[in-house]
Amino acid sequence: MNDFRMPSLGADMEAGTLVEWKVAPGDRVRRGDIVAVVETQKGAIEIEIFEDGVVRELAVAPGSLVPVGALLARLEGQAEATDAAPAPAPAPAPTPPPAPAPPASMAPASLEPPARPRVTPAARRRAAELGLTLEGLHGTGVAGAICLADLPQARPLRAGGFEPLGMRRAIAAAMGRSKREIPHYYLGQSVDLSPTLDWLERLNAGRGPSQRLLPAVLMLRAAALAVAGSPELNGFWKEEGFRPGEGVHVGWAVALRGGGLVAPAIHHADRLPLDALMAAMRDLVTRARSGGLRGSELTDATITITSLGDRGAESVLPIIHPPQVAILGFGRVAERPWVVDGAVVPRRIVQITLAGDHRASDGHRGGLLLARIEALLQKPEAL
Amino acid sequence: MSTTAPPRTTYREACRQAIRAAILADPRVFLMGEDVGRYGGCYAVTKGLLEELGEARIRDTPLSESAFVGAGIGAAIAGMRPIVEVMTCNFSLLALDQIMNNAATIPHMSGGQFAVPLVIRMATGAGRQLAAQHSHSLEGWYAHIPGLRILAPATIEDARHMLAAALDDPNPVLIFEHIMLYNMEGELDPAVQGVDIAKARLRRPGHDVTLVTYGGSLFKTMAAAETLAAEGIEAEVIDLRVLRPLDTATIIESVGRTRRVVIVDEGWRAGSLAAEVAMRIMEEAFFELDAPIRRVCSREVPIPYAAHLEQAALPQPETIAAAARGLVRPSA
Amino acid sequence: MTRDEILALVADILGGIAPEADIATVPGDADLRDALDLDSMDILNFVAALHERTRRPIPEADTPRLVTLNGVVAYFQTAGP
Numbered sequence: 001m002n003d004f005r006m007p008s009l010g011a012d013m014e015a016g017t018l019v020e021w022k023v024a025p026g027d028r029v030r031r032g033d034i035v036a037v038v039e040t041q042k043g044a045i046e047i048e049i050f051e052d053g054v055v056r057e058l059a060v061a062p063g064s065l066v067p068v069g070a071l072l073a074r075l076e077g078q079a080e081a082t083d084a085a086p087a088p089a090p091a092p093a094p095t096p097p098p099a100p101a102p103p104a105s106m107a108p109a110s111l112e113p114p115a116r117p118r119v120t121p122a123a124r125r126r127a128a129e130l131g132l133t134l135e136g137l138h139g140t141g142v143a144g145a146i147c148l149a150d151l152p153q154a155r156p157l158r159a160g161g162f163e164p165l166g167m168r169r170a171i172a173a174a175m176g177r178s179k180r181e182i183p184h185y186y187l188g189q190s191v192d193l194s195p196t197l198d199w200l201e202r203l204n205a206g207r208g209p210s211q212r213l214l215p216a217v218l219m220l221r222a223a224a225l226a227v228a229g230s231p232e233l234n235g236f237w238k239e240e241g242f243r244p245g246e247g248v249h250v251g252w253a254v255a256l257r258g259g260g261l262v263a264p265a266i267h268h269a270d271r272l273p274l275d276a277l278m279a280a281m282r283d284l285v286t287r288a289r290s291g292g293l294r295g296s297e298l299t300d301a302t303i304t305i306t307s308l309g310d311r312g313a314e315s316v317l318p319i320i321h322p323p324q325v326a327i328l329g330f331g332r333v334a335e336r337p338w339v340v341d342g343a344v345v346p347r348r349i350v351q352i353t354l355a356g357d358h359r360a361s362d363g364h365r366g367g368l369l370l371a372r373i374e375a376l377l378q379k380p381e382a383l
Numbered sequence: 384m385s386t387t388a389p390p391r392t393t394y395r396e397a398c399r400q401a402i403r404a405a406i407l408a409d410p411r412v413f414l415m416g417e418d419v420g421r422y423g424g425c426y427a428v429t430k431g432l433l434e435e436l437g438e439a440r441i442r443d444t445p446l447s448e449s450a451f452v453g454a455g456i457g458a459a460i461a462g463m464r465p466i467v468e469v470m471t472c473n474f475s476l477l478a479l480d481q482i483m484n485n486a487a488t489i490p491h492m493s494g495g496q497f498a499v500p501l502v503i504r505m506a507t508g509a510g511r512q513l514a515a516q517h518s519h520s521l522e523g524w525y526a527h528i529p530g531l532r533i534l535a536p537a538t539i540e541d542a543r544h545m546l547a548a549a550l551d552d553p554n555p556v557l558i559f560e561h562i563m564l565y566n567m568e569g570e571l572d573p574a575v576q577g578v579d580i581a582k583a584r585l586r587r588p589g590h591d592v593t594l595v596t597y598g599g600s601l602f603k604t605m606a607a608a609e610t611l612a613a614e615g616i617e618a619e620v621i622d623l624r625v626l627r628p629l630d631t632a633t634i635i636e637s638v639g640r641t642r643r644v645v646i647v648d649e650g651w652r653a654g655s656l657a658a659e660v661a662m663r664i665m666e667e668a669f670f671e672l673d674a675p676i677r678r679v680c681s682r683e684v685p686i687p688y689a690a691h692l693e694q695a696a697l698p699q700p701e702t703i704a705a706a707a708r709g710l711v712r713p714s715a
Numbered sequence: 716m717t718r719d720e721i722l723a724l725v726a727d728i729l730g731g732i733a734p735e736a737d738i739a740t741v742p743g744d745a746d747l748r749d750a751l752d753l754d755s756m757d758i759l760n761f762v763a764a765l766h767e768r769t770r771r772p773i774p775e776a777d778t779p780r781l782v783t784l785n786g787v788v789a790y791f792q793t794a795g796p
Contacts, residue, residue, distance in 0.1 A: 122642050122673040141674055142713045148642065148673045204775045209763035212775060214755050257733060257752045285756050290734075309754050 001056065004049060004073040006066045009040050009298045010174065014133060015067045016040045018060050027055045029075070034294065036072065041131045041166040042262050047295040053077050065128045118145035126151050131166040167260040178322050182237070183358040186317050189370040191377055193333055193350045199380040216307045217278045219330050219350070219373075221383050224248050224269035224277075226372035227303055232361040233326040233354075233369055234302045242325065242360040251301030251321065252281060254288040262288050263304045263321060264297035274383060308332050315351035325357035326366070328373075389570040397543035397571060398428045398504075398560060402466060405550055406432075406440050409464060412550060415442035415451055416468030416504075425470050426506055426565050452478035452503065456486050456555075459501040464550050469505040471513075472521040472559060486555040487530030498553040502546065508561040508599045508649055509697055515685035518693070520649040522559040522598070523656035526627040532556045533626040534580055537601035539569045541624060544578040552580070559626075561599030561649075583630040585637070589617035592707045593637040595660055596647035597623035600698055604647050607703035616711050626656060634660065635668045642673035643710040647698050652680035674710040679703050716769075721788045728764040732757050743785040758782065765791075 006016055016038040023035045034046045035055075053075035060072050117134055119127070123146050127134055134146055141147030152165045178184075196218050204212040227234050228248050235244040248270040251263035264287075266272070266280050287293050304321050307330040316329035331351040338347035352373060356366045376383065392400075405412045414429065420443040423430030433441040444451035448469055455467035469475045475482070486499050509518035526533045532552060536542045542560065549556035586601065587608050596604040601622050608618040619637050623629065638644055644664060648657035657678045664676060682696040708715065716724075726738045729751065736751040747753055753761070762781055766773045769791060773781070780786045 120642075120673045121670045125670045140714060142710060143675075145674075201775065209759065209766045209773055209775075212759060212763075214759060216755065255754070257735060282756065282760075311748055311754070 002051060002053060002075045002077055003071050004035070004075055006038070006068050006070050006072055007047060007295055007299070008068045009038070009042065009045055009295055010170065013040055013068055013170075015065050015131075016045075017065050017128065017131070018062050018072065019044055020062055021058055022046075023055050023058075023073075025055050025057060029053060029055060032296075038066075038295070039131070041170040042298060043293065044291045045293050045295050045298060049075075051075065051077070118143055120145050120147045123147050123151055132169070164259045167256075167262075171261060174321060175319050178319050182320050182322060182325075184320060184355045185358050185363050185366065186353065186355050187363055187366045187370055188315060188351055188353045189367075189374060190336075190349050191352050191374045192338055192347045193377060194347045196377045196380040197333070197348055211275075213274055213278050214281075215333065216309070216330070217274055217281060218377070218380060218383055219307060219352075220250065220252070220266075220269065220281065220305060221272075221274055221277055222373050222376035223305055223328055224250050224272075225376055225383075226369055227328075228270040229372060230361075230365060230369045232365055233356060235325060235360070236302070236323040237325050237357055237360055238323060245302030247302070249300045249302045251304035251324070252284060253304060253306035254285050256289060262293070262298075263301060263306075264288055264293050265299075265301035267296075267300065303327065305330070315353055317353060318355045320355050320357055325360040327355050329353040329355075389572050391568060392539060392571050393565070394539050394542045394560075394567045394569075395426065395428055395565040397539045398546075398565075399430070399432065401543050401546040402429065403432060403436070405464075405466070405546055406436055408547075409550070411462065411464040412466065413440045413442060413458075413463065414466045414468060415444050415455065417444055417446055417451075417470050419443060419468050424468070426560075426562060428560075428565070429468070448474050448478035449481055452481040453485065455501050455503070456481060456489070456499055459486075459499045459555075460489065460497050465501055466546070466550070467501065467503045469503060471517050471562075472505045472507045473517055473519050475503075475505055475521065482525070482531070482555070482557070483528050487528050490554060491530060499555045500550070500553050501555045502549045502558065503555070504546075504558045504560060506562045507559040508563060509681075509686045509693060510563040510599070512688055512690055512693060513562075514688040518686035520598075520651075520681065522557075522626055523648065523650040523654075523659075525557050525559075526629075526656050526659070528627075530554065531627060532580065534558045535598035535624060535626055536560065537564065537598050537622050537624070539567065539571050540575055541578055543571055544575065545580055545624075547577060548580040556580070559598060563599050564602075567602070580625055581628075581630065583621050583623045583625065583633040585619065585633070586622045587618065587620040589619035590640055591617045591711045592643040592645060593619045593621060593634070593641045594645050594647060594703065594707060595621045595623065595634060595637075595657075597626060597656075598649070600647045600649050603698060603700050604703055606700040607707065610700060610704045611707055611711075614708070616707065618707055623660075629660065629663065631663045631667060634664065635671075638664055638668045639671050642671055643707075644672075645677045645679060645703065645706045645710065647679045647703050649681050649698060651683055652678055653683060655680055674713075677706045677710060679706050716791050718788050718792070721791050722784065724765075724768055725784060725787055728761060728768070731764070732760055738784075741784060743788075744783055747782050747784070 019039050020037040023029060029035060029049050030052050031050055032048050035049045036047045038045050038047050055073055056076050057074040060066055118139060119134055120141055137146050137150055139146035140150055197215060231244045234248055235242060247268050249265040249267050250269040251265050253261055253263040255261055264284055266284060272280060303324055304327040306318050308316055310332055312332045314334055315331040318327040318329040320327050333348050333350045335346050336349040337344045352370055354366045354370055402414055418425050419429045420433040420441045452467055455465040458465045486501055489497050489499055507520050507522055522533055522535060525531060534545050536545045549558060594604045604620055608620050611618045619641055621637055646657040646660050648655050650656055657680055661676045679698045679702050684696055686696055687693050729736055729738055733751050741750045762773055762778055780790050
């Protein structure tokens, strides 16, 4: 039997609420199958399973708040499941079996349990619904209990099931950790995007609106190809040090209307041709805003790209999303005077910026990455 | 077009008219009890009824609760619709064996062959300096007993109409009339021709705290709600009306709105009806609660004779308001 | 198409793109991207939906004419190419 536990869908996640099981006991599952939907601060996330097998037991009922690492279900591995022979009956135990140990992946309990805060039942339930931890809240209820008045109002209805306050806390936790732990270096480069945009306009002129590409897709494509050649900027910083990513999985930052941000991964972005990349981006943005992101999309990104779009600022000094080691920023494309062959001409310029983790790489390597992106954007027909 | 105001009457008169109407409407109905005839009832509820309706329908009994309650049970089994008056619930303990071991159980033990369509009225509660043997509130004890329906009319309308519904019930019904309500004056809407004896009723809507009460405590609770309203606290007041079977749904629904509860019960606190209501809330609405449940009950003493001590022993509008305030504005 | 028909179509399409947006509150000359927090992907999807529902070809160069309600109305009230 193998245990399927609540995955961590981000460094800041402590628990998730099981919304729905997509499998039942007896179902055969394959690695990558979606088996459950879990509500987190990033909305309702579809959770994939990581191994093949047969579901034997669902340990948690929908509606339960489950800490990261706690048991969700038990699986019978493939070998066990296909083995038809019944297992021999175990010899009767001479002593009662010991009490089950707490799940190994849960944090060891500290010797001094913290004083249990007083929380009213209604407040505890709402906090769970909102995905809030109660630590640090000041209680104003009877006997100093944390009561409903001390919590934000019930979840505002949003299309994607996002709770703005919960998401804000998640962003605060991740970015706070990043600024505390990651020694950032920053690089910036102004890149003439005119060849790319001219080429793109010619391409789009022959296409209907639904077939057109956005400039962001070309920038993403160029960046993903360039990142593939900069392994030290593509991966994770773990306790043991840098671990390169297995593929270029670009976390694409999607701003949510009304506030909040999520950067789900486009897997193997460097291997997708432009039209497929456009389709992947469209799908990802839609699901980020309406719900239905998958757990792997929240955990697999090896580098993040944030593109400010045509109403954004001209450049961004981005903050690395831990445990990643780099983030690329694309500012708003703006027409600027530019020197070409000794003459000043109007050109469409984009500021590309990079924040790198100095523990994993140096500015020199980062500069090479930016130069490669620039070079790729000068030859859009090759993208 | 002119409209006439609904006629004003008293709770006592409403009780009297209920008995009179029931006797006139159904030849099987009669009233018996101590001093109900010639004396007119110790709280004057039945004054004048003997003269109007005659000795066959208004019967004085010896001072023997066990005997005349038992006689009422027998009459009910034999097809009559007796209304038995017990002077106060304090004396009903002499008839407890009849009420519990016979009235409440015979329909069950006979497999439904015998119904006991009996109504027992009794006065309950304190406030008139009648001291410890005449002032207790024992309706919570009776609400413990399966097979009985327990009513607590707190309004003139319920006093006027609950009796008819009780007589229609094929099972024994006990009606507890609080002695401090008899002189209460108010309007009686002639358009209302009957009431249910199943549901609690919202007497005042609010959203900050639910005050659950019944009987003689209702108007103290309403007064507390007025005090609270002046402070900006909107209390919802629920009149239980029926103490058994409890209308839990109405309570739970209100708790879902207010998330805070004070239960007001003139019974003693330990093992009280208030405890039962609180426990129902814990069982069915625990996760709705945003504050501990509070109770305002009588002090755990035999009700004193001295006026100031008696008042101190009973729930009062000030103590009710204070309990609610402590839940809604704990830090104030 | 009449102005009302066009506005109803726009409301329907934007309801699918930004369900939380209330088009009734948007002035006719306001930039939809600012008023409803739409990005370039949203505008592209909006134009694609306008094309699908009206069958009218919309060259990419016309997109800037379609970012206000008044602009959309004017665009579809004129004869197509």
